[in-house]
Amino acid sequence: MSEFDDTMELPASVRLSGCDYFLLASENGEARQSRAASNVCRIVIKLGARLDAEVLRRALTASPLLRWLGRVRYVPRFPMRMPLWTASCAAGGCVVQEHDSRVFQESDTCDWANMISELRFDSAPGFVFHLFQHANDKTTLLMAWHHVLMDAHGAESFLGLVGGSGNQPIPLRQLMFLHAQEENDSWLREIVKLPERLRICRKSARYVARMTRSPFVSLLEGDSMEQKPSAHFHELSFDPGQTERIEAKSRSMNASFCDSLLYLAAAMRAVRAVVKQRGTLDEEESYVVPMPIDMRRRGARGPVLSNHLSFFFFRANPGDMDDLKDLVRLLAGQMKDQIRDEMPQAFSVMMDQFRRVPLPVYSKLLRGPTKGEIASFFFSYTGGISKDLGRFLGLPVEDIVHIPPLSCPPGLTIAFFRNDNRLRFAVSWAEGCLKEEEVALLERSICHDFSESHGQ
Amino acid sequence: MTYSKVEFDALSSELCGFLRKHIVASHLDFGPTTPLSRLGVDSVSIVQMLLFVERRFGIEIPDSELTHRNLESVDSLARSVMSLLDQGKETTGFPK
Numbered sequence: 001m002s003e004f005d006d007t008m009e010l011p012a013s014v015r016l017s018g019c020d021y022f023l024l025a026s027e028n029g030e031a032r033q034s035r036a037a038s039n040v041c042r043i044v045i046k047l048g049a050r051l052d053a054e055v056l057r058r059a060l061t062a063s064p065l066l067r068w069l070g071r072v073r074y075v076p077r078f079p080m081r082m083p084l085w086t087a088s089c090a091a092g093g094c095v096v097q098e099h100d101s102r103v104f105q106e107s108d109t110c111d112w113a114n115m116i117s118e119l120r121f122d123s124a125p126g127f128v129f130h131l132f133q134h135a136n137d138k139t140t141l142l143m144a145w146h147h148v149l150m151d152a153h154g155a156e157s158f159l160g161l162v163g164g165s166g167n168q169p170i171p172l173r174q175l176m177f178l179h180a181q182e183e184n185d186s187w188l189r190e191i192v193k194l195p196e197r198l199r200i201c202r203k204s205a206r207y208v209a210r211m212t213r214s215p216f217v218s219l220l221e222g223d224s225m226e227q228k229p230s231a232h233f234h235e236l237s238f239d240p241g242q243t244e245r246i247e248a249k250s251r252s253m254n255a256s257f258c259d260s261l262l263y264l265a266a267a268m269r270a271v272r273a274v275v276k277q278r279g280t281l282d283e284e285e286s287y288v289v290p291m292p293i294d295m296r297r298r299g300a301r302g303p304v305l306s307n308h309l310s311f312f313f314f315r316a317n318p319g320d321m322d323d324l325k326d327l328v329r330l331l332a333g334q335m336k337d338q339i340r341d342e343m344p345q346a347f348s349v350m351m352d353q354f355r356r357v358p359l360p361v362y363s364k365l366l367r368g369p370t371k372g373e374i375a376s377f378f379f380s381y382t383g384g385i386s387k388d389l390g391r392f393l394g395l396p397v398e399d400i401v402h403i404p405p406l407s408c409p410p411g412l413t414i415a416f417f418r419n420d421n422r423l424r425f426a427v428s429w430a431e432g433c434l435k436e437e438e439v440a441l442l443e444r445s446i447c448h449d450f451s452e453s454h455g456q
Numbered sequence: 457m458t459y460s461k462v463e464f465d466a467l468s469s470e471l472c473g474f475l476r477k478h479i480v481a482s483h484l485d486f487g488p489t490t491p492l493s494r495l496g497v498d499s500v501s502i503v504q505m506l507l508f509v510e511r512r513f514g515i516e517i518p519d520s521e522l523t524h525r526n527l528e529s530v531d532s533l534a535r536s537v538m539s540l541l542d543q544g545k546e547t548t549g550f551p552k
Contacts, residue, residue: 251522251523251524258499258500259499260499293500297479298479298480298495298497298498298501299480299481299495299496299497300483300496335500335503336503336507339503339504339507340507340511383498
């Protein structure tokens, strides 16, 4: 178990971050009932030995902090009051389920992931753990959590706490509470800050409206939004040699040192290839992609709870996408402009400000004129993951895969991450958004763009 | 023309200050020679630093300067910026 300064009294509740509330609003009401997979995130950890369920259960309740995290729920409050995560003593902790190995093969990562289609974060724990015991005495651990509760970085910190990867004492405040300063803000201070914050909100809203204006490409066809489509997953791994070549290619493309821009450009071109194959290519329709950015301080282990994300917004016309290098340059320019204008910070302020808006109203605003469609697909690059998670509860970790959450619309998420010197990508899509052969086309297109000879 | 050690140290310390104020967690102890990768500084944070330098000195850092070597630590970035400033002084008398 990691050591941390556990002497500070744990609070009864903490505020939702602006991003938590934003995700909650996207999930709210009838939208929540009809959407696929309901924004569930998953991490699959393949262990080199057998992990007993009882050992994991004990680890999950070994400290007051972990017990606190397991009991956290979202409790609706009166309109205009700050939304809170509340730890209820009556609430049950994290759920651990064990499964027989004979049902699944070790390689069926994506099939396991599909077992969890929905998680609650109001009446039940926001996390679940599934243990798949294999005949060869190894275990695969699947942790699933609702995105409203925490982001991927938080989940990794949480796993580090449970699995005991850290050996430095970590201050509790650093682990959990980003909003420490904000918690002390009085009503008066909030009112004094309001005019400046509203100015920032207006700037951010104008920018987002400009970047996500219609028309833009959507892969959802016909009535696929009306049903409750199931979610599908696929992942691919590049070996260390290929990864090195891909990164060298990124550097040669003037991507301003951001490898993620080559991955994003390849993903956009892959989606365009699918649209082209369908015969629905329209030169008027742009490709709009938001990319999350971690707003935590670099090198910080926490906060664990809540989403600490903002977004970049990228937009490209089909004519900008013929040449990979040109597209990377266009995206690099858009990213630089947004950093220069402090757009991710402005979007964060806007999300924070919206926390006082009643949830149904916020939800309606988000789903307003575009029925919630704000992107052609979702993209994320989490960088190097699980660097500290070499062992979990004393057992060797053989592999870790992040399976990205899925929201519908847009019904497609493409995520890249690095693990063990290997670049990997995972695709999540909703039934009716992509066919199996289109997923193969996506993969082929991305691999083609990554090949050395192309686009140099 | 070459830059003086005083100018170099001043830039290095300014860049460390920027990192401390805007990017890196407050509990981390680091200096100008600490590898940025060890601090968890990612590519987006590097772009933030580059834009800070561009704004501060009114220069544009060409992509050719964005090498792993130049972005290894605060000192290596400062060295690259100082030589760019030197070139500017020689050719255009800039910065003013």
